[in-house]
Amino acid sequence: MSRPVIVVVGAGPGVSGSVARRFAGEGYDVGLLGAEQAVLDDLVPGLEALGAAVGHTVADVTDEQAARDAVRRFGEHTGRIDVLHFNPSAYREQDPLSLSVPELLEDVALGVGALLTVVQAARPYMSAGGRISVTGSMAADEPWEGAASLGVQKAGVRNLVHSLDKTLADDGIRAVSVTVRGALAREGAFTPDRVADALWAAVARDESGWTSEVPYSG
Structure with a gap:
């Protein structure tokens, strides 16, 4: 039997990189989809040192066709996607009186809309037991009103996760949003590694009593 596979969308040096390492340590092979080749190249050696086979692709996830094609290539290569982790969001320091509608929609396309794209592309390669x-x-x-679009993105993506979970539950595929109730830091309860531990725990739960949101308060 082949090893399980996680595809990390929005792969970078923070939480998403920690998620990739956490799952690699649990025996997963890893697909990385990110915006910068140099960042992906930095992640690969550490993942391979944990025994993971690693594939990586640079793509703009707001480019629907490019994102679909990238996820599809991962699925075709591995034959399976067991976990799809979605990390992207846009941080734009503008309050509601300076934020324009086109800017808001651009940010929502990244932080919410791209989840639809990658889930739809991954679905043919996911089976019962799969997780988003x-x-x-x-x-x-x-x-925070100073970055108004971020709250809209995070509320929207959580709502979309609830809908995805209900839609896919009959197929044995579940979705979960882990609400990080604190600011990321280099030390303490909200380091990227600790958040990755919370995401692993949320995904690895038994399906009985499943919830599509799990709060992480440290």
Whole structure:
């Protein structure tokens, strides 16, 4: 039997990189989809040192066709996608009086719409037991007005996760958003590695009593 596979969308040096390493340590092979080749190249050696086979692709996930093609290539190569982790969001420091509608929609396309794209592309390669995870944020409930679009993205992506979970549950595929109720830091309860541990725990739960949102408060 082949090893399980996680595809990390929005792969970078923070939480998403920690998620990739956490799952690699649990025996997963890893597909990385990110925006910068140099960042992906930095992640690969550490993942391979954990025994993972690693594929990586640079794509703009707001380019629907490019994102679909990238995820499809991962699925075709491995024959399976067991976990799809979605991390992207846009941080734009503008309050609601300076934020334009086109800017808001551009950010939502990244932080919410791209999830639709990658899930639809991954679905043919997912089977019962498959999981979709999303890095959520307390900004969904307690937005900072200085970066108004971020709260909209995080509320929207959490809502979409609820819908995805209900849609896919009959096929044995579940979705979860882990709401990080704290600011990321280099030390303490909200390091990227600790958040990755929370995401692993949320994905690895038994399906009985499943919830499509899990709060992480450290």
